[in-house]
Amino acid sequence: MKAKLYLTRLLIIAVYTIATTQVFAQSEQTFTVSQLIGTGNPDIVGETYTSKMHKDAKTAFLKMKAAAAKEGFDIEVVSSYRSFQRQREIFESKYNKFTKQGLSPEQAIDKIIEYSTIPGTSRHHWGTDIDIIDANVPRPKSVLQEKNFHGNGPFCKLKEWLNKNAESFGFYEVYTDNANRKGFEYEPWHFSYAPVSIPMLKAYRALDVKAIMQAEKIKGSDFFTDQFIAKYRKENILDINPDLL
Secondary structure, three states: OHHHHHHHHHHHHHHHHHHHHHHHHHHOOOOOHHHHHOOOOOOEEOOOOOOOEEHHHHHHHHHHHHHHHOOOOOEEEEEOOOOHHHHHHHHHHHHHHHHHOOOOHHHHHHHHOOOOOOOOOOHHHHOOEEEEEEOOOOOOOOOOOHHHHOOOOOOHHHHHHHHHHHHHHOEEEOOOOOOOOOOOOOOOOEEEEHHHHHHHHHHHOOOOHHHHHHHOOOOOHHHOOHHHHHHHHHHHHOOOOHHHO
């Protein structure tokens, strides 16, 4: 009887070990360079600029949206998946504008990256990140401003709800208001779906960002020195909410 019980326990341990190994293996996701820099991603679902997301992020978002609706909020996505080409258009438009105003290429780039990413480096390329507001309140002329999410701002109540509930759906604020954080300015509207964005960031860190940007001949990329890239990588890509690292 004891021998039979012992063998049964060994079998249970063996089955558990195999199952755990399989789950771990499935969690080790791999991503193509195209997925990581926004030139192509088969996991993106949705038809419009504000509805396109990674399929898993979309499922989680709809659950969060439904929960918020029960509390009187209508979460509206104003920006979600953004392709490499779209980010390029944004970046180069600002680069042209600022250099025409008399800024040097280096000054123009520094001004752009206060809020906007360099093409190929945006978290929005992954389909995991969303910029959100509350559609149930009067819409200010410019929605994505810090003042709208705090104090008496129109989206302050939604922000309070997100602070309490977003993480339970897998969404985390990316660019926090931590005074010691570098890189992009505080964005109380920007949330990321951690279960997918964390492994994507891990894979992204292995890329040669400078080589990719120069190969794509992005305007201003001739001024992306090794020192600039190292600083941009450290501050703009990696100095984020530590829960997303």
